[in-house]
Amino acid sequence: MQTIASISSWYANNETLIQEILIYALLAFSIQVALRSGIFSLAGVGFYAIGSYAAGLLVKEQAWPTALAVIAAVLLCALLGWALSVLLVRLRDLYLALATVAFDLMVGVVALNWSSLTGGPLGTVGIPISVTTLTIFITVLGAAAMLALMQRGTIGRTLVAVREDEQLARSLSVNVRRYRELAFVISSMLGALAGAYHALLFTDIQATDAGFELIVLALTMVVIGGFGSWTGALLGAILLTWIPIELTSIGQWWDAVYGAMMIVVATFIPGGLISLVTIAGRASRGRARPSLLRRGSAAAAPPASSSGA
Amino acid sequence: MKDARVAFGGVRALDGVSLTVQDGQLLGLIGPNGSGKSTLLAAISRMIDLSSGTLTMEGRDYTNAPAHLANALGIARTFQTVRLLRTMSVLENVMLGAQAEWVRRGPLATWLWLSRARREEKRARRAAQQALERVGLKDLGRRHPQELPYGPARKVEIARALACEPKLLLLDEPTAGMSQAEREEVGILLSELSKDGLAQVLVEHDLAMIQRVCNRVVALNFGQVIAEGLPAQVAADELVREAYLGHRDAGMEASAPMMEIGRQ
Numbered sequence: 001m002q003t004i005a006s007i008s009s010w011y012a013n014n015e016t017l018i019q020e021i022l023i024y025a026l027l028a029f030s031i032q033v034a035l036r037s038g039i040f041s042l043a044g045v046g047f048y049a050i051g052s053y054a055a056g057l058l059v060k061e062q063a064w065p066t067a068l069a070v071i072a073a074v075l076l077c078a079l080l081g082w083a084l085s086v087l088l089v090r091l092r093d094l095y096l097a098l099a100t101v102a103f104d105l106m107v108g109v110v111a112l113n114w115s116s117l118t119g120g121p122l123g124t125v126g127i128p129i130s131v132t133t134l135t136i137f138i139t140v141l142g143a144a145a146m147l148a149l150m151q152r153g154t155i156g157r158t159l160v161a162v163r164e165d166e167q168l169a170r171s172l173s174v175n176v177r178r179y180r181e182l183a184f185v186i187s188s189m190l191g192a193l194a195g196a197y198h199a200l201l202f203t204d205i206q207a208t209d210a211g212f213e214l215i216v217l218a219l220t221m222v223v224i225g226g227f228g229s230w231t232g233a234l235l236g237a238i239l240l241t242w243i244p245i246e247l248t249s250i251g252q253w254w255d256a257v258y259g260a261m262m263i264v265v266a267t268f269i270p271g272g273l274i275s276l277v278t279i280a281g282r283a284s285r286g287r288a289r290p291s292l293l294r295r296g297s298a299a300a301a302p303p304a305s306s307s308g309a
Numbered sequence: 310m311k312d313a314r315v316a317f318g319g320v321r322a323l324d325g326v327s328l329t330v331q332d333g334q335l336l337g338l339i340g341p342n343g344s345g346k347s348t349l350l351a352a353i354s355r356m357i358d359l360s361s362g363t364l365t366m367e368g369r370d371y372t373n374a375p376a377h378l379a380n381a382l383g384i385a386r387t388f389q390t391v392r393l394l395r396t397m398s399v400l401e402n403v404m405l406g407a408q409a410e411w412v413r414r415g416p417l418a419t420w421l422w423l424s425r426a427r428r429e430e431k432r433a434r435r436a437a438q439q440a441l442e443r444v445g446l447k448d449l450g451r452r453h454p455q456e457l458p459y460g461p462a463r464k465v466e467i468a469r470a471l472a473c474e475p476k477l478l479l480l481d482e483p484t485a486g487m488s489q490a491e492r493e494e495v496g497i498l499l500s501e502l503s504k505d506g507l508a509q510v511l512v513e514h515d516l517a518m519i520q521r522v523c524n525r526v527v528a529l530n531f532g533q534v535i536a537e538g539l540p541a542q543v544a545a546d547e548l549v550r551e552a553y554l555g556h557r558d559a560g561m562e563a564s565a566p567m568m569e570i571g572r573q
Binding site: 149150153154155157158160161164165167168169170171172173174175176178179182228 | 354356375376377379380381385386388392394395396397401404405406408409410411412413415416417419420421423426429430433469473
């Protein structure tokens with residue numbers, strides 16, 4: 001009896017942390033699914049903001065049922081994400097990253113100034129709490145399953161080809177544009193989900209929530225965890241939500257710690273921390289290839305992409 | 310391909326080239342560096358746009374079709390440099406070719422149609438293994454491309470193109486950098502494919518190889534066809550000899566090796 005009591009008391013003490021991890025996991029998925037497909041898009045954060053306002057306002061002002069409001073927010077962002085992908089179809093790499101960061105910041109500016117809808121600088125407050133941890137947990141599971149499918153088999157190989165060599169992919173019947181659009185739309189929807197759940201769980205939205213800091217945080221999670229697989233994004237979300245709470249004494253030095261972690265991981269473990277797990281797993285099965293650690297970032301994707309096993 | 314022209318800025322990379330390849334024909338494409346051979350392959354495979362002229366495949370005009378549809382029409386190609394994906398095994402690289410038909414269904418089908426996906430995965434794996442066996446690399450499937458020497462890596466590229474089950478295969482210097490023995494193996498493979506009815510265009514600098522395997526040869530220079538016919542005829546052609554040995558463009562020949570390295 002005592003164990004059960006201690007587990008439930010641990011859960012009660014840490015429920016907020018778990019909720020935050022789950023929500024950040026969805027946001028990290030949003031960035032990871034794009035990066036893995038070779039799309040350096042950070043638009044997921046902008047859709048996080050749009051999703052949070054859409055779901056929050058539909059529930060608070062229009063009294064929509066939660067499920068419907070979340071679905072509406074996600075579909076809205078899917079549509080906007082598709083439109084954005086068409087607009088940005090010619091952009092690649094850093095140019096795309098910059099354009100999508102600009103999009104995120106524009107969303108923030110609109111949220112700040114469209115006071116009649118968003119409450120402007122005062123934010124949207126008093127949204128009824130309308131989701132449970134269990135709902136979010138199930139959503140994360142579902143999203144992870146979809147992403148796992150997207151990494152395997154034909155579509156997994158195809159997306160790697162789209163990322164590594166677009167021209168080659170085209171020569172092998174891949175309609176590169178369609179695959180990029182898919183990744184972009186999925187990324188938008190995941191960002192929207194994260195935002196919607198955040199609004200419906202923590203009851204208020206500030207225009208500054210989805211600012212530059214959130215962009216950096218989401219990208220840091222994915223880089224540190226590993227962009228090659230959804231498991232890396234999940235690991236990053238867990239670490240970067242949990243560690244700051246354990247080490248509150250560091251306080252405002254956090255940005256420096258993020259920066260240092262980014263540099264260390266990007267330089268020495270380009271596949272992210274999750275690639276260490278994969279390497280360890282391989283080694284224990286006697287197929288060690290420690291050279292994975294040393295290879296350049298082009299080959300950084302951990303072997304989740306090679307679905308051979 | 311009829312009266313094809315391609316211009317990069319002021320340079321006429323292809324200047325009115327007409328070309329037809331029949332089933333089972335192995336067409337050799339020769340010419341000095343910069344004469345338009347790779348541009349010609351890029352045009353046929355729709356990697357670049359023609360400024361004028363038309364492309365037809367089995368009577369169907371595909372001059373303006375996107376590149377992935379050229380593959381759907383049955384055109385597969387290899388590239389001048391090794392373009393294998395390092396994060397995948399050799400077999401998976403070849404599966405990229407074997408899965409081409411399924412990929413045409415689009416991203417949603419390949420993502421969500423699970424029952425079909427499982428069947429396709431098995432089929433693609435088998436087809437890729439057969440393609441590897443065809444090029445003589447049956448045991449290398451589990452290796453990674455960066456572990457392979459240059460010669461076998463280039464053969465994997467041929468296997469990947471063959472796994473698409475093409476009707477027309479475009480080969481851009483497939484044997485460059487290979488050992489003599491490997492060249493001969495590839496020569497034999499191409500002859501066999503030709504006997505099986507596959508149409509092929511082979512870009513090659515090794516004239517001995519061209520003479521051995523091709524049943525027709527086209528020589529290009531400055532984006533124009535300067536000779537066409539049986540291998541022996543073309544090799545004896547005065548214009549071709551001039552273009553290769555370089556009376557007019559001796560300077561170009563001298564700079565040729567550097568261009569080659571630049572492309573690698």
